[in-house]
Amino acid sequence: MSSFVIRGNLCYSINSNQINIRPQAYLVCEDGVCAGIFDALPERYAALPLTDFGDRLVIPGLIDLHIHAPQFAFRGLGMDMELLDWLNTYTFPEESKYAQLDYADRAYGQFVSHLRRSATTRAVCFATIHTPATELLMEKMENSGLISYVGKVNMDRNSPDYLCEESAKKSVAATEHWICETKSRFARTKPILTPRFVPSCSDALLQGLRGLLEKYALPLQSHLSENFGEIAWVKELCPDTEFYGEAYDRFGLFGGDHPCIMAHCVHSSDEELELMKKNGVFIAHSPLSNTNLASGVAPIAKYMEAGLRVGLASDVAGGDTENMFQVMAGAIRASKLRWRLLDQEVKPLTVDQAFYLATLGGGSFFGKVGSFADGYEFDALVLDDSALEHPQELTLRARLERCIYQADERHIAAKFVSGTRLF
Amino acid sequence: MSSFVIRGNLCYSINSNQINIRPQAYLVCEDGVCAGIFDALPERYAALPLTDFGDRLVIPGLIDLHIHAPQFAFRGLGMDMELLDWLNTYTFPEESKYAQLDYADRAYGQFVSHLRRSATTRAVCFATIHTPATELLMEKMENSGLISYVGKVNMDRNSPDYLCEESAKKSVAATEHWICETKSRFARTKPILTPRFVPSCSDALLQGLRGLLEKYALPLQSHLSENFGEIAWVKELCPDTEFYGEAYDRFGLFGGDHPCIMAHCVHSSDEELELMKKNGVFIAHSPLSNTNLASGVAPIAKYMEAGLRVGLASDVAGGDTENMFQVMAGAIRASKLRWRLLDQEVKPLTVDQAFYLATLGGGSFFGKVGSFADGYEFDALVLDDSALEHPQELTLRARLERCIYQADERHIAAKFVSGTRLF
Numbered sequence: 001m002s003s004f005v006i007r008g009n010l011c012y013s014i015n016s017n018q019i020n021i022r023p024q025a026y027l028v029c030e031d032g033v034c035a036g037i038f039d040a041l042p043e044r045y046a047a048l049p050l051t052d053f054g055d056r057l058v059i060p061g062l063i064d065l066h067i068h069a070p071q072f073a074f075r076g077l078g079m080d081m082e083l084l085d086w087l088n089t090y091t092f093p094e095e096s097k098y099a100q101l102d103y104a105d106r107a108y109g110q111f112v113s114h115l116r117r118s119a120t121t122r123a124v125c126f127a128t129i130h131t132p133a134t135e136l137l138m139e140k141m142e143n144s145g146l147i148s149y150v151g152k153v154n155m156d157r158n159s160p161d162y163l164c165e166e167s168a169k170k171s172v173a174a175t176e177h178w179i180c181e182t183k184s185r186f187a188r189t190k191p192i193l194t195p196r197f198v199p200s201c202s203d204a205l206l207q208g209l210r211g212l213l214e215k216y217a218l219p220l221q222s223h224l225s226e227n228f229g230e231i232a233w234v235k236e237l238c239p240d241t242e243f244y245g246e247a248y249d250r251f252g253l254f255g256g257d258h259p260c261i262m263a264h265c266v267h268s269s270d271e272e273l274e275l276m277k278k279n280g281v282f283i284a285h286s287p288l289s290n291t292n293l294a295s296g297v298a299p300i301a302k303y304m305e306a307g308l309r310v311g312l313a314s315d316v317a318g319g320d321t322e323n324m325f326q327v328m329a330g331a332i333r334a335s336k337l338r339w340r341l342l343d344q345e346v347k348p349l350t351v352d353q354a355f356y357l358a359t360l361g362g363g364s365f366f367g368k369v370g371s372f373a374d375g376y377e378f379d380a381l382v383l384d385d386s387a388l389e390h391p392q393e394l395t396l397r398a399r400l401e402r403c404i405y406q407a408d409e410r411h412i413a414a415k416f417v418s419g420t421r422l423f
Numbered sequence: 424m425s426s427f428v429i430r431g432n433l434c435y436s437i438n439s440n441q442i443n444i445r446p447q448a449y450l451v452c453e454d455g456v457c458a459g460i461f462d463a464l465p466e467r468y469a470a471l472p473l474t475d476f477g478d479r480l481v482i483p484g485l486i487d488l489h490i491h492a493p494q495f496a497f498r499g500l501g502m503d504m505e506l507l508d509w510l511n512t513y514t515f516p517e518e519s520k521y522a523q524l525d526y527a528d529r530a531y532g533q534f535v536s537h538l539r540r541s542a543t544t545r546a547v548c549f550a551t552i553h554t555p556a557t558e559l560l561m562e563k564m565e566n567s568g569l570i571s572y573v574g575k576v577n578m579d580r581n582s583p584d585y586l587c588e589e590s591a592k593k594s595v596a597a598t599e600h601w602i603c604e605t606k607s608r609f610a611r612t613k614p615i616l617t618p619r620f621v622p623s624c625s626d627a628l629l630q631g632l633r634g635l636l637e638k639y640a641l642p643l644q645s646h647l648s649e650n651f652g653e654i655a656w657v658k659e660l661c662p663d664t665e666f667y668g669e670a671y672d673r674f675g676l677f678g679g680d681h682p683c684i685m686a687h688c689v690h691s692s693d694e695e696l697e698l699m700k701k702n703g704v705f706i707a708h709s710p711l712s713n714t715n716l717a718s719g720v721a722p723i724a725k726y727m728e729a730g731l732r733v734g735l736a737s738d739v740a741g742g743d744t745e746n747m748f749q750v751m752a753g754a755i756r757a758s759k760l761r762w763r764l765l766d767q768e769v770k771p772l773t774v775d776q777a778f779y780l781a782t783l784g785g786g787s788f789f790g791k792v793g794s795f796a797d798g799y800e801f802d803a804l805v806l807d808d809s810a811l812e813h814p815q816e817l818t819l820r821a822r823l824e825r826c827i828y829q830a831d832e833r834h835i836a837a838k839f840v841s842g843t844r845l846f
Contacts, residue, residue, distance in 0.1 A: 073814050076828035077821050079755075080773060097815070107814035114812070294759040294771060320752070320828040329743070332502075334760065336717040341764040348717060350503060389537070391496050391530035392520070398500050405499030405743040 002419045003030045005045055008053035008382060010037060011400045012060050012372045013356040016304055021396050026050075027058065029378040032419025037372060053382050056413060057400055059355075060370050061121025061379035062324035063362030066221070066263040066284035066313035068126040069137055069150070070095050070104075072111040076320040079292040083227035086293055086318070088160070095128045095153075096162045104133035112140040117409045119324045120314075121379040121417045122147045122366050124221055124261055124284070126194055129153045129165055131178045142186040145422040147366065151194025151221055152178045156205045159196075172208030179216050188418075197223040198234045198247045206251040213252070219259035221284075222248065225272065226264035227295045245272040245281075255279030259365065263313060264289075265303070266296045276308060282365050283310045285357065287334040288327060289318030297338035299346040300331065304353065311362020312354070325407045328354040351401050382414035383407060425842045426453045428468055431476035431805060433460060434823045435483050435795045436779040439727055444819050449473075450481065452801040455842025460795060476805050479836060480823055482778075483793050484544025484802030485747035486785030489644070489686040489707035489736035491549040492560055492573070493518050493527075495534040499743045502715040506650035506741075509716055511583070514740070518551045518576075519585045527556035535563040540832045542747045543737075544802040544840045545570045545789050547644055547684055547707070549617055552576045552588055554601045565609040568845040570789065574617025574644055575601045579628045582619075595631030602639050611841075620646040621657045621670045629674040636675070642682035644707075645671065648695065649687035650718045668695040668704075678702030682788065686736060687712075688726075689719045699731060705788050706733045708780065710757040711750060712741030720761035722769040723754065727776065734785020735777070748830045751777040755827075774824050805837035806830060 006029070010022040028035040028045050036042075041050070071091060078090040098104045115123065125141070127134035127150055134152040141148045152175055156165045165171035175193070182191045193209050195201040201209075213220060225231055225244045238247040245268070248254040254262075256279040263284040268276070276283070285300050303310050312327050313319070319327065335349040349357075363370020369377050385399055388406050403411065415422045429452070433445040451458040451468050459465075464473070494514060501513035521527045538546065548564070550557035550573055557575040564571045575598060579588045588594035598616070605614050616632050618624040624632075636643060648654055648667045661670040668691070671677040677685075679702040686707040691699070699706070708723050726733050735750050736742070742750065758772040772780075786793020792800050808822055811829050826834065838845045 076811075076825040077817075078824075079828075094815075103814060110812045110814060288756075291756045291760055294763045296763050297760065333711075333714045337714055337720065337757065337760045338764060340717045340719050341761060388499075389533045391526060391533060392517075394500075401501075402499040405502075 002032060003048055005029070005041060005048045005050045006053060006058065006380070007050065008056050008058040009396050010058050010372055011396065013352070013360050016356040016361070017350070017352050019352050019355055019397070019400070023396055027372055029419050032378055034372050034374055034376045034378050036374060053414070057383040057385065057396065057403065059381050059383065059400070060359040060363065060372060061381055061415065061417060062119040062358045063311055063366070063370060064120045064123040064314050064322070064324055065261055065282065065311040065362045065365060066286060067123050067316050067322065069108060069111050070098050070128050071317035072114070072322070073107045075317045077317070079320070082229060083293050083295060084229050084233070092160050092163045098128040098130045098133040101132055101136065104130070104136050108133070108137045108140050112144050115322055116144040116146060116422065117412070118322050119381055119407070119409070119412060120146065120322065121381070121415065122363070122369065124149045124192065124365070126151055126153055126221070129155055129163065131174055134178060135182060138182055138186060138189045142189040145188070145417055145420060147188045147417055149190050149192035149219060149221070151192040154195045154205055154209065155200040157202045158199045168202050168204035168208055171205050172212065175209070176212055179212060179218065183216060191218060193218050193220040195222050195253065197230070198244065199230070199237060206248070206253060210252045213258055217258070220253055221261040221263070224262035224265050225268045226266055226290070227293065228267065231267060243269045243272040245275055249275060255281035261365065263315060264295065264298065266290050266298045273303070273306065273308065277306060280309060283308060284313035285310055285331060286313040286315035286319055287330040288320060289315035291330065291334055292320060293318050297334045299338065299343070300335060301349055301353070302346045309364065310357055311365060312358045323408050324358055325404055328358050328404045331357065351404060354404065378416055378419040380416040381412055383411050384413040385411055387411065425455060426471055428452070428464060428471045428473045429476060429481065429803070430473065431479050431481040432819050433481050433795055434819065436775070436783045439779040439784070440773070440775050442775050442778055442820070442823070446819055450795055452842050455801055457795050457797055457799045457801050459797060476837070480806040480808065480819065480826065482804050482806065482823070483782040483786065483795060484804055484838070484840060485542040485781045486734055486789070486793060487543045487546040487737050487745070487747055488684055488705065488734040488785045488788060489709060490546050490739050490745065492531060492534050493521050493551050494740035495537070495745070496530045498740045500740070502743070505652060506716050506718060507652050507656070515583050515586045521551040521553045521556040524555055524559065527553070527559050531556070531560045531563050535567050538745055539567040539569060539845065540835070541745050542804055542830070542832070542835060543569065543745065544804070544838065545786070545792065547572045547615065547788070549574055549576055549644070552578055552586065554597055557601060558605060561605055561609060561612045565612040568611070568840055568843060570611045570840055572613050572615035572642060572644070574615040577618045577628055577632065578623040580625045581622045591625050591627035591631055594628050595635065598632070599635055602635060602641065606639060614641060616641050616643040618645050618676065620653070621667065622653070622660060629671070629676060633675045636681055640681070643676055644684040644686070647685035647688050648691045649689055649713070650716065651690065654690060666692045666695040668698055672698060678704035684788065686738060687718065687721065689713050689721045696726070696729065696731065700729060703732060706731055707736035708733055708754060709736040709738035709742055710753040711743060712738035714753065714757055715743060716741050720757045722761065722766070723758060724772055724776070725769045732787065733780055734788060735781045746831050747781055748827055751781050751827045754780065774827060777827065801839055801842040803839040804835055806834050807836040808834055810834065
C-alpha cells in the first residue's frame with residue numbers, strides 16, 4: 001500500500017453540521033490510510049513523496065450509495081412517468097438488453113469510464129438479472145480503480161417475460177453461483193445481494209436470499225417506500241405486513257445482522273423508520289430521482305436528527321446524472337421545496353449537511369470512509385475550480401460551496417481511492 | 424445582413440405542446456431571417472453558402488428573460504436565506520462594488536464571456552444603479568454578438584446607504600441621461616427601464632419612470648410576487664392596493680401600452696394574473712432561483728393554459744447557473760414537486776412545454792424569435808451531443824430530451840444570433 005503526502009486546502013466534515021477547513025495543510029497517507037493533517041510537515045514524514053496541489057481544494061471522495069449501472073444508457077430520458085409505469089415502459093426493456101454480452105460490454109464500458117472520471121470514489125450498484133453481464137460489470141469496475149459493491153438483481157414475479165427469472169429456485173441458484181464466482185475474485189469489487197423490490201420478488205425468493213446472506217455474510221440493497229403506487233402494491237401483495245419494510249424484515253433482509261441499504265424512503269412511516277434505526281439500515285437518499293419521477297421528497301433533516309444512517313445517491317437513471325455534486329445541490333433544493341410547499345417542521349438541508357451526507361454519511365457504509373481524520377481510508381478529490389471565474393476574493397468555504405453547485409468532472413484534477421491515485 | 428443555408432437535424436416548437444423535428448433538413452437564412460425548411464434544397468438557393476452540420480441537432484437559441492449581470496460573480500453562493508435577507512446580506516454588498524469601474528470591467532467581462540459561450544442568444548439583464556458600469560456592460564454585451572436589453576437599476580428607498588440613489592429626482596435624471604446615452608448607440612443592446620421592485624422605489628420615482636417610459640417608448644422589467652415576506656412588505660408599503668402588481672399598475676408600469684417583464688410571479692393572485700393577461704405582461708419564470716431561495720414554485724402550466732405570456736429565466740444569482748438547459752430541466756423538476764407536494768390540479772411541465780418556454784415563449788418578447796418558421800429571426804444553436812455517449816440507437820427526439828437534462832456550453836458547436844455566426 002502506498003504512503004505519501006499531499007498538500008492543499010483540505011475541506012472535510014467533522015460532523016453532520018460542520019465542515020472543517022485547513023488551508024495549505026499537509027495530509028499524510030500511510031498504507032492507504034489518513035495519518036494526520038499538519039500545518040508544517042513533521043520531520044518523520046520528510047522522506048515520503050510529496051505532491052503540492054497549491055491553491056486547489058481537496059475533499060474526501062464522494063459516495064454514491066445507489067446507482068443502476070444498466071440505466072446509465074438512458075440517463076436524461078423518459079422521465080414523464082411515475083415509478084411503476086416508468087419501470088415497465090423504459091427501464092425493463094433497457095435492462096433486458098444486458099442478456100447480450102456485447103451490448104453489456106459497450107454500455108458498461110461507457111458507464112464505468114464516466115464514473116471513473118466523476119466525483120464518485122465508491123458506489124453501490126445495481127446490475128441486472130444477467131450473471132455474465134454482471135460479472136463483466138464487476139471486472140470493469142475493478143479495473144477502474146473505484147471501490148464498489150455490485151449486485152446481480154433478483155426478479156421472479158410481476159416482471160415482463162423478457163426480464164424475469166424462471167423460478168425462485170433458479171434465481172437463488174444463479175445468485176449463489178455468481179457469489180461464488182465473484183466474492184474473492186476482486187480486490188475492490190464485491191457482490192451485494194440485490195432483490196429488486198418486494199413486487200418483483202416472491203416469498204420463496206426472499207427466503208432463499210436470506211439463506212445466501214447467512215451462508216456468505218453478504219450485505220444487501222433494495223428499494224423502499226419510494227412511490228405511493230408502489231407502496232399500495234406492496235400492501236396488496238403482503239397484506240399481513242404493517243409497513244413496506246416489514247416485507248423485507250420478515251425474511252431477515254432488513255439490516256440488523258447484515259449491512260443493508262434501502263434506496264429512497266420518501267414515504268416511510270414512523271414504524272418503518274424506527275425499525276430502520278434499530279437495525280442500522282442505511283437510507284440512500286436520491287433527490288434527483290425522487291424529483292424526476294415525481295415521487296416526493298424524503299424528510300432528510302428529520303431522519304438525520306432521529307439518528308438514522310443516511311447517504312446520498314444518484315439513482316441513475318431515475319436520477320439524470322452520475323455527478324454527485326449535482327446530487328448534493330439537488331438534495332438541498334428538494335429539501336427547500338419540501339419545506340416551502342409541504343412541511344415547515346422539517347428544515348431545509350444546509351450545505352454542510354449535504355456535504356456530510358455525500359462523504360461521511362454514505363462513506364460509513366464502507367467502513368472508515370468519507371473523512372480526512374486519522375484512520376480513515378485515503379479517498380480524495382483534488383478540485384481545480386480556477387475555471388469557475390470570479391472577480392472578487394473568495395474564502396475557501398465559499399469556493400467549496402460554489403463547487404457543490406457548479407462542479408463536474410472537468411474540475412477534478414486528481415482522484416485518490418484508498419491511497420491509490422487514479423488520475 | 425447575411426444569407427446562407429445550414430443543414431442538420433432541426434428541432435423547434437410549433438406550439439407549446441409540440442416540438443417539430445426535421446431530420447437532415449436545410450434551413451435557409453435570408454438577410455438574418457428564416458426563409459424556409461427543405462428536405463432538398465431548392466435550386467434558387469443553390470448559390471448561397473451552405474454549412475452541413477451533419478448529424479448534429481439544431482435548435483433555436485435559448486432566451487433568458489431575467490438575469491442579474493452583477494450577481495454572476497457570486498453564483499452558487501449564499502443560498503441559505505430567503506429573498507429579503509439574501510438581498511441585504513449577499514446581493515446589495517456585491518452590487519455596491521459596481522460603483523468601481525475596474526471591478527465592473529473585470530466582473531462584467533467574465534459574465535459576458537460566459538454568456539456568449541452559453542446556450543443563451545438573447546437576454547434581458549439587470550445591471551446596478553451605477554450608470555458608468557451599466558454602460559460598460561452594454562458595450563460588452565454589444566461586442567459579444569448577443570442581443571439584449573440591459574437596465575440601469577432604480578432604487579431610492581429601503582436600500583442600504585451604499586446602494587441607494589439620493590432622491591427620486593436624481594434617480595430619474597440619471598436614468599434619463601443613461602437612456603439618451605445608450606438608446607441609439609448599439610445595434611443589439613437596448614436600454615430597458617428597471618425599477619428594482621416596489622420596496623426599493625418611492626412613488627415619486629415610479630411616477631418619474633412613467634414619464635421616461637412615455638417619452639422614450641421603452642420596455643420595463645421588474646420583480647413581482649416572488650416571496651411571502653416581500654409580498655407582505657409591499658402590502659404594508661402600499662396599503663391602498665389590492666395586489667402587488669397594482670403597485671406598478673397605478674403608475675402605468677405594468678404592461679398595456681409598453682412591453683413589460685415581471686420576474687417570478689410565484690404567488691400571484693387571480694386578480695393579478697387577470698391584469699397581467701389583459702396587459703400582455705411577460706412572466707419570467709425562474710425555477711432555479713425560486714427553489715434556491717425557497718420562494719416556491721409558480722404554477723406555470725396553469726399560466727400557460729390561461730393564455731399568459733411566459734418565458735424562462737436563469738435569474739442568476741438566485742439561480743446558480745446561466746445554463747438555460749439546466750433552467751429547462753429545473754422548470755420541469757420544480758413543477759413535478761409542486762404537483763406532488765402541493766397541488767395535483769396543475770400538471771407538471773412536459774419536455775415540450777419547457778422547450779417552448781425557453782424558445783418561443785420568451786422569444787416573443789423580442790418579436791419573431793424562437794422558431795425556425797418562416798419570418799423568424801435566425802437564432803440557432805448547433806448541438807454536438809456526441810460526448811453524451813450511449814450504447815443504443817436514439818431517436819432525434821430522445822437526443823434533444825437528453826440535451827435538456829445534460830447539455831452545457833461544451834455541447835454547443837455553433838451559435839447564430841439574428842443571422843450572424845458567433846462561433
